[in-house]
Amino acid sequence: IAGITQAPTSQILAAGRRMTLRCTQDMRHNAMYWYRQDLGLGLRLIHYSNTAGTTGKGEVPDGYSVSRANTDDFPLTLASAVPSQTSVYFCASSDNRGSYNEQFFGPGTRLTVL
Protein backbone atom coordinates (compact mmCIF):
# COMPACT_ATOMS: atom_id res chain seq x y z
CA ILE A 1 0.00 0.00 0.00
CA ALA A 2 1.42 3.37 -1.00
CA GLY A 3 2.04 5.88 1.73
CA ILE A 4 4.49 7.25 4.26
CA THR A 5 6.38 5.25 6.83
CA GLN A 6 8.11 6.64 9.89
CA ALA A 7 10.58 5.05 12.25
CA PRO A 8 10.82 4.56 15.12
CA THR A 9 7.22 4.49 16.34
CA SER A 10 8.34 5.80 19.71
CA GLN A 11 11.59 6.59 21.45
CA ILE A 12 12.78 7.65 24.86
CA LEU A 13 15.99 9.62 24.65
CA ALA A 14 18.39 11.12 27.16
CA ALA A 15 18.99 14.85 26.87
CA GLY A 16 22.08 15.68 24.88
CA ARG A 17 21.87 12.61 22.67
CA ARG A 18 21.66 12.74 18.91
CA MET A 19 18.59 11.24 17.25
CA THR A 20 17.43 10.79 13.66
CA LEU A 21 13.79 10.24 12.84
CA ARG A 22 13.29 8.45 9.55
CA CYS A 23 10.63 9.15 6.96
CA THR A 24 10.10 7.38 3.63
CA GLN A 25 7.35 7.86 1.05
CA ASP A 26 6.63 5.79 -2.03
CA MET A 27 4.20 8.14 -3.78
CA ARG A 28 6.91 9.97 -5.70
CA HIS A 29 5.78 13.23 -4.15
CA ASN A 30 8.05 16.21 -4.70
CA ALA A 31 7.36 18.01 -1.43
CA MET A 32 7.93 16.69 2.08
CA TYR A 33 7.45 18.18 5.51
CA TRP A 34 8.21 17.62 9.17
CA TYR A 35 5.76 18.79 11.82
CA ARG A 36 5.66 18.54 15.56
CA GLN A 37 2.34 18.17 17.35
CA ASP A 38 1.92 19.52 20.85
CA LEU A 39 -1.29 19.63 22.87
CA GLY A 40 -3.21 22.84 22.29
CA LEU A 41 -0.82 24.06 19.61
CA GLY A 42 -1.83 21.91 16.68
CA LEU A 43 0.85 21.10 14.13
CA ARG A 44 3.84 23.35 13.64
CA LEU A 45 6.13 23.09 10.65
CA ILE A 46 9.76 22.34 11.46
CA HIS A 47 11.38 21.97 8.03
CA TYR A 48 10.23 21.29 4.51
CA SER A 49 11.61 20.26 1.16
CA ASN A 50 10.14 21.33 -2.18
CA THR A 51 12.10 18.73 -4.12
CA ALA A 52 15.09 16.44 -3.77
CA GLY A 53 18.23 18.42 -3.00
CA THR A 54 16.47 21.42 -1.46
CA THR A 55 15.26 22.15 2.07
CA GLY A 56 13.79 25.11 3.91
CA LYS A 57 13.03 26.26 7.44
CA GLY A 58 9.54 26.21 8.83
CA GLU A 59 8.03 27.84 11.88
CA VAL A 60 10.12 26.08 14.57
CA PRO A 61 13.43 24.94 13.01
CA ASP A 62 15.83 25.53 15.90
CA GLY A 63 17.53 22.38 17.15
CA TYR A 64 16.55 20.36 14.08
CA SER A 65 18.14 19.64 10.73
CA VAL A 66 16.98 17.78 7.63
CA SER A 67 18.38 16.45 4.39
CA ARG A 68 16.76 15.38 1.12
CA ALA A 69 19.23 13.28 -0.81
CA ASN A 70 16.51 11.62 -2.90
CA THR A 71 12.77 11.85 -3.56
CA ASP A 72 11.71 9.16 -1.11
CA ASP A 73 13.59 9.90 2.12
CA PHE A 74 13.47 12.92 4.41
CA PRO A 75 15.20 12.28 7.75
CA LEU A 76 14.95 14.69 10.67
CA THR A 77 17.92 14.97 13.03
CA LEU A 78 18.06 16.34 16.55
CA ALA A 79 21.75 17.07 17.07
CA SER A 80 21.55 17.38 20.86
CA ALA A 81 18.09 16.61 22.20
CA VAL A 82 16.48 18.77 24.90
CA PRO A 83 13.34 18.07 26.97
CA SER A 84 11.37 20.75 25.09
CA GLN A 85 11.68 18.57 22.00
CA THR A 86 9.42 15.99 23.62
CA SER A 87 6.57 15.78 21.13
CA VAL A 88 4.89 13.72 18.46
CA TYR A 89 6.58 14.17 15.11
CA PHE A 90 4.76 13.76 11.81
CA CYS A 91 6.26 13.50 8.38
CA ALA A 92 4.06 14.47 5.45
CA SER A 93 4.28 14.74 1.69
CA SER A 94 2.39 16.36 -1.15
CA ASP A 95 2.52 16.19 -4.91
CA ASN A 96 4.11 19.60 -4.98
CA ARG A 97 4.19 22.54 -2.65
CA GLY A 98 1.28 24.31 -4.27
CA SER A 99 -1.13 25.69 -1.72
CA TYR A 100 -4.08 23.67 -2.99
CA ASN A 101 -2.45 20.30 -2.51
CA GLU A 102 -3.52 17.76 0.06
CA GLN A 103 -0.79 16.60 2.41
CA PHE A 104 -0.43 12.92 3.24
CA PHE A 105 0.78 12.11 6.73
CA GLY A 106 2.76 9.29 8.26
CA PRO A 107 1.70 7.58 11.51
CA GLY A 108 4.02 9.69 13.65
CA THR A 109 6.95 9.19 16.02
CA ARG A 110 6.39 9.80 19.73
CA LEU A 111 9.63 11.17 21.18
CA THR A 112 10.31 11.67 24.87
CA VAL A 113 13.48 13.49 25.91
CA LEU A 114 14.42 13.08 29.55
Add this chain to the structure above:
Amino acid sequence: AQSVTQLDSQVPVFEEAPVELRCNYSSSVSVYLFWYVQYPNQGLQLLLKYLSGSTLVKGINGFEAEFNKSQTSFHLRKPSVHISDTAEYFCAVVKTSYDKVIFGPGTSLSVIP
Protein backbone atom coordinates in the same frame (compact mmCIF):
# COMPACT_ATOMS: atom_id res chain seq x y z
CA ALA B 1 -0.33 37.40 10.18
CA GLN B 2 -2.49 34.50 9.29
CA SER B 3 -4.07 32.45 12.08
CA VAL B 4 -6.65 29.76 12.63
CA THR B 5 -8.96 29.54 15.62
CA GLN B 6 -10.90 26.48 16.64
CA LEU B 7 -13.17 27.74 19.35
CA ASP B 8 -13.87 24.43 21.02
CA SER B 9 -11.00 22.29 22.24
CA GLN B 10 -13.33 19.44 23.19
CA VAL B 11 -16.79 18.55 21.93
CA PRO B 12 -18.72 15.66 23.50
CA VAL B 13 -21.82 14.55 21.59
CA PHE B 14 -24.17 11.61 21.81
CA GLU B 15 -24.23 9.03 19.06
CA GLU B 16 -26.61 9.88 16.18
CA ALA B 17 -26.79 13.54 17.26
CA PRO B 18 -25.66 16.34 14.93
CA VAL B 19 -22.36 18.11 15.47
CA GLU B 20 -20.70 21.33 14.36
CA LEU B 21 -17.00 22.01 14.82
CA ARG B 22 -16.14 25.65 14.45
CA CYS B 23 -13.21 27.15 12.60
CA ASN B 24 -12.42 30.81 12.04
CA TYR B 25 -9.42 32.24 10.30
CA SER B 26 -7.83 35.63 9.90
CA SER B 27 -6.50 36.61 6.51
CA SER B 28 -6.80 39.66 4.32
CA VAL B 29 -6.23 37.69 1.13
CA SER B 30 -7.84 34.74 -0.59
CA VAL B 31 -7.30 31.39 1.08
CA TYR B 32 -7.79 27.70 0.60
CA LEU B 33 -9.34 25.83 3.52
CA PHE B 34 -9.00 22.26 4.72
CA TRP B 35 -10.32 19.96 7.42
CA TYR B 36 -8.15 17.04 8.48
CA VAL B 37 -9.06 14.22 10.88
CA GLN B 38 -6.68 12.36 13.15
CA TYR B 39 -7.88 9.04 14.58
CA PRO B 40 -6.17 7.81 17.74
CA ASN B 41 -2.52 6.92 17.23
CA GLN B 42 -2.62 7.77 13.53
CA GLY B 43 -1.49 10.55 11.25
CA LEU B 44 -3.81 13.16 9.79
CA GLN B 45 -5.94 12.49 6.75
CA LEU B 46 -7.92 14.89 4.61
CA LEU B 47 -11.67 15.14 5.25
CA LEU B 48 -12.47 17.88 2.75
CA LYS B 49 -11.16 21.07 1.21
CA TYR B 50 -12.44 24.31 -0.24
CA LEU B 51 -10.54 25.76 -3.18
CA SER B 52 -13.21 27.68 -5.09
CA GLY B 53 -16.77 27.42 -6.37
CA SER B 54 -19.66 26.26 -4.22
CA THR B 55 -19.26 27.33 -0.62
CA LEU B 56 -20.73 24.06 0.64
CA VAL B 57 -18.14 21.32 0.44
CA LYS B 58 -18.85 17.64 1.00
CA GLY B 59 -16.19 15.31 2.30
CA ILE B 60 -15.71 11.74 3.37
CA ASN B 61 -17.68 9.93 6.07
CA GLY B 62 -20.73 12.20 5.70
CA PHE B 63 -19.00 15.41 6.77
CA GLU B 64 -19.54 18.75 5.09
CA ALA B 65 -18.29 22.27 5.64
CA GLU B 66 -19.45 25.70 4.58
CA PHE B 67 -17.14 28.52 3.62
CA ASN B 68 -18.38 31.92 4.76
CA LYS B 69 -16.13 34.65 3.45
CA SER B 70 -17.81 37.52 5.28
CA GLN B 71 -17.47 35.75 8.62
CA THR B 72 -14.11 34.17 7.73
CA SER B 73 -15.39 30.82 8.90
CA PHE B 74 -15.26 27.24 7.69
CA HIS B 75 -17.37 25.23 10.12
CA LEU B 76 -17.52 21.44 9.85
CA ARG B 77 -20.83 19.64 10.27
CA LYS B 78 -22.28 16.15 10.34
CA PRO B 79 -26.02 15.49 10.77
CA SER B 80 -25.59 12.22 12.68
CA VAL B 81 -22.35 11.10 14.29
CA HIS B 82 -21.12 7.58 14.91
CA ILE B 83 -18.80 6.18 17.54
CA SER B 84 -16.17 5.84 14.82
CA ASP B 85 -16.12 9.63 14.39
CA THR B 86 -14.32 10.00 17.72
CA ALA B 87 -11.10 11.73 16.71
CA GLU B 88 -9.17 15.00 16.65
CA TYR B 89 -10.20 17.43 13.92
CA PHE B 90 -7.91 20.11 12.53
CA CYS B 91 -8.84 23.10 10.44
CA ALA B 92 -6.08 24.38 8.15
CA VAL B 93 -5.67 27.50 6.04
CA VAL B 94 -3.26 28.46 3.29
CA LYS B 95 -3.04 31.63 1.24
CA THR B 96 -3.75 30.99 -2.42
CA SER B 97 -0.62 32.91 -3.37
CA TYR B 98 1.60 31.16 -0.87
CA ASP B 99 2.19 27.63 0.29
CA LYS B 100 2.59 27.63 4.05
CA VAL B 101 -0.23 25.69 5.71
CA ILE B 102 -1.41 27.00 9.06
CA PHE B 103 -3.12 24.43 11.26
CA GLY B 104 -5.55 25.23 14.02
CA PRO B 105 -5.04 23.81 17.53
CA GLY B 106 -7.55 21.03 16.95
CA THR B 107 -10.93 19.99 18.34
CA SER B 108 -11.32 16.67 20.09
CA LEU B 109 -14.67 15.10 19.20
CA SER B 110 -15.89 12.42 21.59
CA VAL B 111 -18.98 10.47 20.57
CA ILE B 112 -20.85 9.04 23.54
CA PRO B 113 -22.81 5.81 23.04
